Structures are given as structure tokens and as C-alpha cells.
Amino acid sequence: MQQHSSRTSFLHRSSGRLLLLALLAIAIAAAVLLLARPRAEETLSAGSEEAGGETRRSPPTYRNRAVLRSPAPSGSREPERPRIVGEVYDTDGNTLAGATVVATTFEVAGNIPSTARAVKSDERGRFELDLADGTYQLKADLPGYGPTNAVAHSGDTVSLVLSRSGVITGRVLDERREPVRRFTIDVLSAVPDDVPAPPPMYSQTFESPDGTFRIDQIPPWDVILKATAEEHAPGFSDMLSVERGQTGTVELALSRGCALSGRVEDAQGTPLPGVFVDAESRLGAGSLSEQAIQSAADVQQTQTGDDGAFRLEHVPTGAIQVRAYDGSHAVTTLAMNLSDCGKVEPVKVVMAPGGSIRGVARREDGSPIPHAKITLLARSVGFVNVMADEEGSYRIDDLPAGMVRVELRDGSRATMVSVNVKEGKVVKRDISLLGEGTGEIRGRVTAGDKPLAGIRLLVTTNRGRKPGFERHTPVTDKDGNFRVPSLAAGNYLITVMATPVGQGAQVDEGGVTTVNLDVTPKPASKDTN
Structure with a gap:
């Protein structure tokens, strides 16, 4: 059972005004499970090279692949970076x-x-x-x-x-119900398991003789509070929210947690030194939209020694995932459930070579898109960006086995598909921009009667398992207006990014659908229970 030791009051655990976002998250999570399967596979050769000529074997160091590294032409100045x-x-x-x-x-x-x-x-x-x-x-x-x-x-x-923001006050106590006097509170967003880990929404360290704290920076959606302190495992609240102008209270109890030791090896049993190892606590393990919270930055990370051994201190009980990172293998994940700290056995993590995805980025007419930008999203790797070659071909290597999302972007248009990566295989997956229609969505984003300029919206529809999600990201002009032309008939969801505001809309061929969105908070509905 996940270690959630908390008491709350005056907190809305299920916010009705956020139903739209909840439905969107569930819809995307469900669709990811149903989206396109690989059309063909081929076995990776032992000496194969990655895209761009990098050899698969490299020094054991983590590579941040969210940054797109494209070599500049010889003798030329570095191009100005887009901001x-x-x-x-x-x-x-x-x-x-x-x-x-x-x-x-x-x-x-x-x-x-x-x-x-x-x-x-x-x-x-x-x-x-x-x-x-x-x-x-x-x-x-x-x-x-x-x-x-x-x-x-x-x-x-x-x-x-x-x-x-509303206000949350609370106390942090140890297992003897004594106040913890120095601790850090993180405000976390719980997200579907198949998207990159978000940063804490808010983080503050408190020096408090009686273990009390006060936070006045709470986002307008459901969150989880995490408390961390030296010599303790992290403690988590239940999912909670608080309306603007209201105050809620929460009590968080910390325990010593478990010690988790183990060894990291390659497939031949050779110990691997210098491998980065961390642990994630899990929420709702086994559910359709399994959720996750990031590992504690100060107590749940380590590196393996020369003998490949590691030890993680103060790991919370419950469902966790241990992840191992180096520069020579795909990230490797080991799922565990810790219930009795006295019976935790050493674990062995065998680093896997992973799999690859390759394909062609295409326009809606099937022609390739030279130098198209492709972004892969997954919990264990964050973002991976690559650029297609002159013929639209792309390849992404060193991926952990499992379902990942892959997005093809072309200006404000994008297609997102799901790909099932297979261990030791190269999955072929072309990605196409979806065909245009004659429908249109237009509208305005305001705060009351004031137009909001520069607001990015997400307009999305599910075109089915094989085509994937069609996505548009228009930006409002100085008068708050936006327009998305050339849409196929169907149902679309329009959301104002970075807010809980959005609504659905029906688009007809040759028709114009108007969607005006106001980001001003609506009065909280009264609880009729």
C-alpha cells in the first residue's frame, strides 16, 4: 500500500470545475493504449550504429536528448537560437x-x-x-x-x-508524532504515467519548531503535497485542492522508510560502475491512467560503485519503480512493492539494450518532409528530439521497451501517435500530417472583457488508432483572437494551455464553429451533499 499518511480538512478532493481536464487525461491515456502498433520489425545487429553515426557503445554517462543537437556547417557561425x-x-x-x-x-x-x-x-x-x-x-x-x-x-x-491562490496550512510529524523541525514541502501535479515528469509546482524549505507550514501558491487543480526531511522517507498527502480565498489544512507523517540495495549488471553479468539509480513512488498502480510522482531529489538517488553496487536510503513503502541510467544502454526500470522494510531483499538490475523506432515523416499527400522535427515523450526518458534527414527519414535509438508517444510537428500543426517499442527490435513507424478539410474553429480568449494576447491553445481530436491525434496550437493575436482553418469534420477539444479552461466543439465540413473562452474563475459550486 502506498505510503500516504495525511489528514485533511476544508479541501475539495474532487474539483468539479476540473472535470474537463480529468476527462482529457483519461481519454489520452486510453487512446495511447489503442493507438498504432508497429507494422514491421527487424532485429538489431550487435554492431549497429545510431542515427547520426554515433556508435551504440559509449562512456557510461546520461545524455539529455530533450535538446536537439544538429551540427552547424563547417566554418559557419552558430545560428541564432529561437527563443x-x-x-x-x-x-x-x-x-x-x-x-x-x-x-x-x-x-x-x-x-x-x-x-x-x-x-x-x-x-x-x-x-x-x-x-x-x-x-x-x-x-x-x-x-x-x-x-x-x-x-x-x-x-x-x-x-x-x-x-x-487559496491557502494550505499544516504540520509535518515523525512516526512518534513529534514535530519535524526542518523539512521541505513540494506541491506536485499527478500526471498520467506515459508523459514526462513535471517539475514541482512549488517548493519551499521550512524551519519550524512545531512542524507547521503555510503555502499560498496552490494551482487551480488537484495536487499532492510531498514532505521530505533528513533521515526520513518522503511522505505524501492524498489528492487535494483548495479554492481561491479558502484555507485548508493537512497533516503529513514521515517514517524512516526502507533501505534498498542492489547491483547493476549488463546482460553478461559484468558489474557496471557509475550508473545513476533513482526510485519513483507510484500512485494508482495498475489503473488505466497510472500516475507517478518524481523521486525525492535528496534521498532517493545514487550512483553505482566500481562493483556495480548501490544503496538507496529512506525509500517510502508502497509501489515504486527503480530506474537505472547510463550512456550505453536504454534506461532500465524495475517495478517493486515495498511493504515490510525488514524483509527487503537486494535487487539485481540488468541493463537492457532497448529498441529503436525508424520511419519517414510525411505530409498528408504522402510526400516526405525534409528536416522534420520529431519529439518522443515517455516517463522514463522525458523528451527525445530528433530531426529527419533530407528524405524525411528519422531514427530514435536506445529506447526502453514499452509504449511511447511520438509527435511530428509542422508549424502549429502536429500529429501524435503511440508506438510500442520492442526490446532488441527496430520498429518501423511512418508519421503523417493528417488530411485537411473545409471546416474551421475560430474564437477569442479573454479575462472578463479584456483580450489576452499571446495565449497558446491546444485544439485536438482523435483520428483513430493508426492515424493518431491531430493537434493544433494556435496563438491569440493582440485582440485575443485565434483561428484554426482547414479542419476535417469531427469533434474537437479546445483548451487554453496552462489553465483548466476548455470546451468541446463540433466541426462540420464547410462550417465555422465559434469557441470563446474566458479564463476568469467561475464561482465554486456549493456542495449539495
């Missing part, structure tokens, strides 16, 4: 100065977000992030406001909306 820009608004439509905007990547391991750059919004609420070409998770926060986040690619315009 991520935007504005930070409140839900009344005012720009917010002094908000912190952080871009995270996966520099340490594929399941642990790390900061790539942090900036403050200027007096007009604008921010600009100069980053290496790649895919990043953005997070914006400001005291008194609920943080928000969004995924952004280099060159994107992504404005972020912060809503006024």
Missing part, C-alpha cells in the same frame, strides 16, 4: 511583473526535471528565454498566485495565466 517568449497574466487580464518563469529539462536523468533557465517577467509582464533548441517544461509562479505550467518548444510563444 521562447510570452507574457504572464492574472485571471483579470492584467499583466504581472516579477513573476518567476522557469524552464526545465532533463539534464540529470530522464525522469528528474532540472532547471535550464529562470527569468523574471518585466514591468509589462513579458519574459524571454534563450535556450538551446529543444523541448522544455515552463513553470510560472508569483507569491499569492497559483503556479501554472506548459510544454514549449524553441521558438514558441507561450503566455501563462496565474490565478489567485
Whole structure:
């Protein structure tokens, strides 16, 4: 049983206003299980090379593949890097100065977000992030406001909306119900298991003689609180939420946790030194939309010694996944369930070579797209970006076996499919932009009567298992208007990125569907129970 030791009051565990996002998450998770299967396989040869000429065997060091590394032509200057820009608004439509905007990547391991750059919004609420070409998770926060986040690619315009926050107060106690005097509280978003790990929405270390804390930066959706302290395993709350203007309370109890030791080897039984090992706690293990929370940054990471041995201290009981990273194999995952710390046996992690995906990026008419950008998403690897060659061919190597998402992007249009990676195999999977129609969605994004400029929306529809998800990401103009032309008939979901605001719409051939979205929070519905 997962170690959730908490008591709560005045907290809405199931927020009705977030039903849309919950349904979207479940729909995507379910669709991923049903999407395209590999059409053909071939066995990897022992001496095969990766795309770009890299040999499969390399020094044991983790590679951040969220950054797209394309060599510059010989003798030329490094091209100017496309920047991520935007504005930070409140839900009344005012720009917010002094908000912190952080871009995270996966520099340490594929399941642990790390900061790539942090900036403050200027007096007009604008921010600009100069980053290496790649895919990043953005997070914006400001005291008194609920943080928000969004995924952004280099060159994107992504404005972020912060809503006024409620307050959570609480205490952190040890197993004897004595106050823990120094601890860190992280506010975490629980996400489907098949998407990259998000960074904490908020994190603060407290020095508190009586173990109490107060947080006024809670996002407008369900979250989990995690408490960590020296010599203790992390403790987690139940899923909870608090409305703006309200105060909730929670009590978190910490235990010593378990010690988990083991050894990392290759397939021939040779011990592997210098392998990075971490552990993730799991939520809802075995459910359709299994959820995960990132491993504790200070107590659940280690590296193997010269003999391949490792030891993780203060691991929480319950369902966990141990992951091992090096530069010579695919990330390898071992699922476990810890119930009795006195009976935990040493584990052996055998690093796997993994599998590969190769295919051709195509337009809707079947012609290849030269130099198309392809992004792979998975829990254990974060983001993996590659660029197709002049003939539209792409290849992604060193992938763990299992289902992953792969996205082909072309401007504001994209197609996302699911691919089942097979150990020791190369899965062939072409990806095509989906055929255009004659329908259209247009509308406006506002905060009350104020238009919001630079807001990125996600317009998506499921075109079936083989074609995949059709996705569009229009950005509002200075008057808050957006337009998505040339859509096929069908049902679409339109959401304002970095907010819980969205709605469904029906598109007819030759017709125009209007969708206006207001990010102003609606009054909380009264509990009729």
C-alpha cells in the first residue's frame, strides 16, 4: 500500500470545475493504449550504429536528448537560437511583473526535471528565454498566485495565466508524532504515467519548531503535497485542492522508510560502475491512467560503485519503480512493492539494450518532409528530439521497451501517435500530417472583457488508432483572437494551455464553429451533499 499518511480538512478532493481536464487525461491515456502498433520489425545487429553515426557503445554517462543537437556547417557561425517568449497574466487580464518563469529539462536523468533557465517577467509582464533548441517544461509562479505550467518548444510563444491562490496550512510529524523541525514541502501535479515528469509546482524549505507550514501558491487543480526531511522517507498527502480565498489544512507523517540495495549488471553479468539509480513512488498502480510522482531529489538517488553496487536510503513503502541510467544502454526500470522494510531483499538490475523506432515523416499527400522535427515523450526518458534527414527519414535509438508517444510537428500543426517499442527490435513507424478539410474553429480568449494576447491553445481530436491525434496550437493575436482553418469534420477539444479552461466543439465540413473562452474563475459550486 502506498505510503500516504495525511489528514485533511476544508479541501475539495474532487474539483468539479476540473472535470474537463480529468476527462482529457483519461481519454489520452486510453487512446495511447489503442493507438498504432508497429507494422514491421527487424532485429538489431550487435554492431549497429545510431542515427547520426554515433556508435551504440559509449562512456557510461546520461545524455539529455530533450535538446536537439544538429551540427552547424563547417566554418559557419552558430545560428541564432529561437527563443521562447510570452507574457504572464492574472485571471483579470492584467499583466504581472516579477513573476518567476522557469524552464526545465532533463539534464540529470530522464525522469528528474532540472532547471535550464529562470527569468523574471518585466514591468509589462513579458519574459524571454534563450535556450538551446529543444523541448522544455515552463513553470510560472508569483507569491499569492497559483503556479501554472506548459510544454514549449524553441521558438514558441507561450503566455501563462496565474490565478489567485487559496491557502494550505499544516504540520509535518515523525512516526512518534513529534514535530519535524526542518523539512521541505513540494506541491506536485499527478500526471498520467506515459508523459514526462513535471517539475514541482512549488517548493519551499521550512524551519519550524512545531512542524507547521503555510503555502499560498496552490494551482487551480488537484495536487499532492510531498514532505521530505533528513533521515526520513518522503511522505505524501492524498489528492487535494483548495479554492481561491479558502484555507485548508493537512497533516503529513514521515517514517524512516526502507533501505534498498542492489547491483547493476549488463546482460553478461559484468558489474557496471557509475550508473545513476533513482526510485519513483507510484500512485494508482495498475489503473488505466497510472500516475507517478518524481523521486525525492535528496534521498532517493545514487550512483553505482566500481562493483556495480548501490544503496538507496529512506525509500517510502508502497509501489515504486527503480530506474537505472547510463550512456550505453536504454534506461532500465524495475517495478517493486515495498511493504515490510525488514524483509527487503537486494535487487539485481540488468541493463537492457532497448529498441529503436525508424520511419519517414510525411505530409498528408504522402510526400516526405525534409528536416522534420520529431519529439518522443515517455516517463522514463522525458523528451527525445530528433530531426529527419533530407528524405524525411528519422531514427530514435536506445529506447526502453514499452509504449511511447511520438509527435511530428509542422508549424502549429502536429500529429501524435503511440508506438510500442520492442526490446532488441527496430520498429518501423511512418508519421503523417493528417488530411485537411473545409471546416474551421475560430474564437477569442479573454479575462472578463479584456483580450489576452499571446495565449497558446491546444485544439485536438482523435483520428483513430493508426492515424493518431491531430493537434493544433494556435496563438491569440493582440485582440485575443485565434483561428484554426482547414479542419476535417469531427469533434474537437479546445483548451487554453496552462489553465483548466476548455470546451468541446463540433466541426462540420464547410462550417465555422465559434469557441470563446474566458479564463476568469467561475464561482465554486456549493456542495449539495
